[in-house]
Amino acid sequence: MRVCNNCGTMMEDNMVVCPNCLKTIDGTEQMIAPTYYPYVPMPQQTPQLGLKWANFLGYFSLWLGALIEVISGVKCLEIAGTETMYLGLGLVCIVAAIFSVIAAIKIIKRMKDAKLFVCALYALDIVSTVIAMLMSSSYGEFAWNRIISIMVSVSMIFINNYYFDNRKDIFIN
Numbered sequence: 001m002r003v004c005n006n007c008g009t010m011m012e013d014n015m016v017v018c019p020n021c022l023k024t025i026d027g028t029e030q031m032i033a034p035t036y037y038p039y040v041p042m043p044q045q046t047p048q049l050g051l052k053w054a055n056f057l058g059y060f061s062l063w064l065g066a067l068i069e070v071i072s073g074v075k076c077l078e079i080a081g082t083e084t085m086y087l088g089l090g091l092v093c094i095v096a097a098i099f100s101v102i103a104a105i106k107i108i109k110r111m112k113d114a115k116l117f118v119c120a121l122y123a124l125d126i127v128s129t130v131i132a133m134l135m136s137s138s139y140g141e142f143a144w145n146r147i148i149s150i151m152v153s154v155s156m157i158f159i160n161n162y163y164f165d166n167r168k169d170i171f172i173n
């Protein structure tokens with residue numbers, strides 16, 4: 001670029017007269033390096049994934065679940081007596097209730113290991129369903145709905161694992 005000696009207008013090197021004052025360019029003009037505006041990519045904003053499911057778990061479902069687990073756990077322990085199965089089922093329910101509360105708090109606080117507790121809860125679901133199956137099979141019945149329940153719990157472990165893995169940048173505490 002050149003700067004016009006007369007008016008100071010900047011112009012392209014190949015111009016013969018100043019586009020502003022029409023002074024003839026004679027080669028004595030000051031040369032300046034053209035200003036480049038380097039392409040600066042916009043900072044990549046990773047779209048924040050939704051948290052509907054996590055919030056549903058953390059603010060509602062896990063608390064309700066904990067309440068239900070406590071009630072059924074206490075019920076099982078009350079009637080357990082010497083029956084090991086009921087004792088086991090009752091304890092699993094109580095542990096699940098505690099895990100539910102921990103998982104809910106960890107989700108609310110966006111903690112890294114929230115996933116672990118949510119998945120552990122579904123694993124506990126499987127354990128209690130297996131115990132219930134063993135109990136009912138000793139009475140000679142076989143409940144298909146329990147098989148379905150186990151399949152659902154296994155799927156939920158995979159789904160939640162995937163869900164929380166995709167939100168590692170949200171659950172960072």
Ligand SMILES: [Zn+2]
Pocket residue numbers: 004005006007008009018019020021022023
């Ligand atoms: Zn000029």
